[in-house]
Amino acid sequence: MKPALQIAQALTSQQSDRSEPPLQPVKPPKLRQGLLDNLWLKMTELYGHRWTGSFGVSADQSHAWAAALGGLTGQQIAVGLAALVASDEKWPPSAPEFRSLCENRDPAGYGLPCDAQAYQEACRRAHPVGGPIDAPWSHPAVCHAALETGFSNLATLKEDVSRKLFNRNYAAACRMVMDGQPLKAIPLGLPDPYSVSSVRTEEGGRQGLAGLRAALRGGSVQ
Numbered sequence: 001m002k003p004a005l006q007i008a009q010a011l012t013s014q015q016s017d018r019s020e021p022p023l024q025p026v027k028p029p030k031l032r033q034g035l036l037d038n039l040w041l042k043m044t045e046l047y048g049h050r051w052t053g054s055f056g057v058s059a060d061q062s063h064a065w066a067a068a069l070g071g072l073t074g075q076q077i078a079v080g081l082a083a084l085v086a087s088d089e090k091w092p093p094s095a096p097e098f099r100s101l102c103e104n105r106d107p108a109g110y111g112l113p114c115d116a117q118a119y120q121e122a123c124r125r126a127h128p129v130g131g132p133i134d135a136p137w138s139h140p141a142v143c144h145a146a147l148e149t150g151f152s153n154l155a156t157l158k159e160d161v162s163r164k165l166f167n168r169n170y171a172a173a174c175r176m177v178m179d180g181q182p183l184k185a186i187p188l189g190l191p192d193p194y195s196v197s198s199v200r201t202e203e204g205g206r207q208g209l210a211g212l213r214a215a216l217r218g219g220s221v222q
Contacts, residue, residue, distance in 0.1 A: 030061055031069040035077055039065075042081055047092045054092065068095035069102070073180035076102040079109045107174050113138050119166050122146035126154035144183040145170035 031039075036059050043051045059065055069077075080102035084093065093101070107114075113121070121142055137143045146154065148169040154162050176183060 028067070029070040030066040031072060033061060033066075035072070035074055036060075036063070036066055036069075038074075039069075039077055039081075043092060046081075046084060047090075050090070051092045065095050069099055072099070072102050075110070075177070075180045079104055083109065105178060107178070110174075110177050111139055112141055112174050112177060115167050115170060118142045118145065118170050119163055122149065122166055123154050123162075126151040139177075140183050141170065141173040141177050144173040144176075147184050148173070 040057075040059055043055075044057075055065065056063070080098050083101040083104065084098075112118075117138070118141075121138055122145065125137075125146060145166055149162065149166045153165060157165070173183060
């Protein structure tokens with residue numbers, strides 16, 4: 001019989017022979033070439049030779065900026081560019097500085113109105129007398145939150161209740177915008193069952209009262 005030590009060594013050797021090869025390190029993502037090309041055009045427009053002289057007239061996937069901005073979305077790149085325009089800086093930023101601008105989580109940087117403005121707009125649009133129903137929304141996120149809340153809820157619930165419900169949905173919509181996720185499409189009109197014909201407006205009330213008075217003067221009520 002083989003000594004116990006030899007058996008243990010043999011088992012260890014067999015296990016090492018069956019061991020899987022070491023995992024290869026995962027390469028971090030790089031900025032997509034289409035976004036990189038568009039970024040280069042915008043930066044060249046903003047800074048001219050100050051940009052091309054520092055970083056070149058074009059860039060491919062081997063460029064340091066492609067790696068430094070890896071994982072960013074087109075929306076985030078747009079936020080960073082908007083911040084550069086607003087800052088009026090004469091010299092271009094470094095790649096880490098630009099990434100920091102792109103990752104800004106301030107909703108205003110994405111063109112999103114504040115909670116109060118968004119809620120007021122949604123409430124106005126819930127009432128046909130509040131304005132044309134086909135007028136453009138200030139931001140698709142406001143429409144998305146209004147649809148999630150429900151136009152009938154915005155029109156009929158108490159303000160503190162409807163505001164709380166809307167603010168929760170609007171916060172989720174803002175996160176979706178900042179994360180580059182798609183929102184609900186803006187409808188052409190008010191969705192059923194809360195349509196224009198189902199709303200009792202002040203003008204409709206006046207017309208009904210005038211018709212009733214005319215019928216009474218004529219001596220009959222249909």
